[in-house]
Amino acid sequence: MRFVQGSHTPNLASTVAAVALAQLISAVDASTKLEDQTSQNESGSCKQTKVAILGAGITGIITARTLTDANVDDFIIVEYKDEIGGRVHHEDFGRDKDGEPLLVEYGANWIQGLGGNGNPENPIWTLEKKWKIKNTPSDFEAILTYNESGEVDFTSEIEAFEDAVEILTADAEELRVDNIQDRTFRQGLSLAGWNPGRRKYPQAADAVEWWLYDGEQAYTPDESSMVFNAAVSNFTFEQFSAENNFVVDQRGHNTWIKGEASEFLKKDDPRLMLSTIVDKIAYSDKGVKVTNKDGSCIEADYAVVTFSLGVLQQDVVSFEPLLPEWKNVAIEAFLMGTYTKMFFQFNETWWPKDKEFFLYADPIQRGWYPIWQSLDKEGFFPDSHAIFVTVTGRESRRVERMADAEVQEEALEVLRAMFPDVDVPVPTGFQYPRWGTTPWAYGSFSCWPAGTTLEQHQNLRANVDRLWFAGEHTSASFFGYMQGAYLEGVDVGNRLAGLVNGECLKAVAEKHGEGGCDEMTRYEVLHGTTEEDEYNIENGWNNLELETERIKGNAK
């Protein structure tokens, strides 16, 4: 969900293309069954490569693609899971109308900010179209609102909140450009005239605020940065567009990532090591040695760690030597949010069939089973009798520690309150992920706390000797979104290709000078604020431009 809303026409998969893609993808999947699953050769030494890419989510795969484009084929990708895609992750749930398992997305579900029509197109939207990923517009205006006594119309609060966000956004831009101390998003809202406690119906205001803020950032306005969370929203929803399409592809949303991989990885390609857990990373200014849990190892000239911020914060992978203080401070400085979708299936659809969203204002607890989204709609999964509710932050942590049956009962109580005239049945299916404890993610996506700076964030991005870091969380302008992960893969791939080839890629150098090449800038002394001229490609600010000039075969 988001600050701004919109709609778009659906883009549906063609069967022919789907079959061709399935063949390509099974070729990539087959590389899991490599005969040589270890990277150690028989004499016990490590596999040698130029670049070790750690993680096969969007960033890892796009780093590899960018290297390939620059004629660097000597890389190895190491991935914990048994498939490509990372947090673009799905599971089977219940049954579809033909009795087959329904595939639901536990992770990234919306293509956010499609763009085009005079604006730049979101590169993710371009790729979703390329791989014919089935999706449908989310209609944020198809909403009904409820409280503990049933349906009650408080949709006017949505407009009031959006008006305040508009004022906040202008204020945030002034703070940013004039390099004035950041505030919490809450301070920004209050100064813009939005204070839920002082509104006529505080619980309704809380519900709307939760939907349009926490439901997007997975953190509360009290915890997060006014300047940078306003900017990240602008980059996606103003620079591209306000449209959000929901992916319903039964091949899985990660089909586009597998598709991209299939263009440079051949069947059984030994450069993709799935089901392999990185345990230890030893690095220096000469190279990197990666040791995996199965005892195998890789020696590389360079390595790029694309693990989530959550994985880095959990200390589950050890570094030798320990990461320097400036890097550890940056890792701890940023927030890893948790966003939990809980899926329910019933024997029948007993809620209004013409609406997509149902927003609940709990009388006591903000963010208590607040937003329900019907999947039983044209364009989604008609006749699936499925609906899901989303919680974030503290509520995510709470439900992750509870048994499924307890959570189901709490949620059903909310539905009974929302629909007093319905005898709400027991669901035939109920399931949800526990992102906070998933060992390859430890959370859902990152967010910026109030009071941080671009310099602090640049330290999260910066390489330490030959060890590089990239992912959704290293994106200054698109953190939390697939486009952030994508653009960081392009950026780090370009830089590493330049280093491996001994020369900055021509097109990057021509367009961005040294700012887009070479090692990353880092700030061992933090200045506490961000000067206007620091908002540049070197510090990862709006690196969309790197993609608009996708560099093909331009290594020299």
Ligand SMILES: Cc1cc2nc3c(=O)[nH]c(=O)nc-3n(C[C@H](O)[C@H](O)[C@H](O)COP(=O)(O)OP(=O)(O)OC[C@H]3O[C@@H](n4cnc5c(N)ncnc54)[C@H](O)[C@@H]3O)c2cc1C
């Ligand atoms: C619940 C949820 C909802 C989301 N909704 C949206 C949305 O609607 N729209 C949107 O644009 N974005 C959304 N996102 C964010 C989006 O999914 C991410 O920004 C993006 O997928 C991150 O890609 P990445 O490559 O940076 O990281 P990842 O996808 O996390 O890739 C890192 C890879 O490293 C692997 N790894 C981790 N540890 C190890 C190890 N020790 N050894 C080997 N491999 C390891 C992981 O398995 C993973 O495959 C959502 C995410 C979640 C979780």
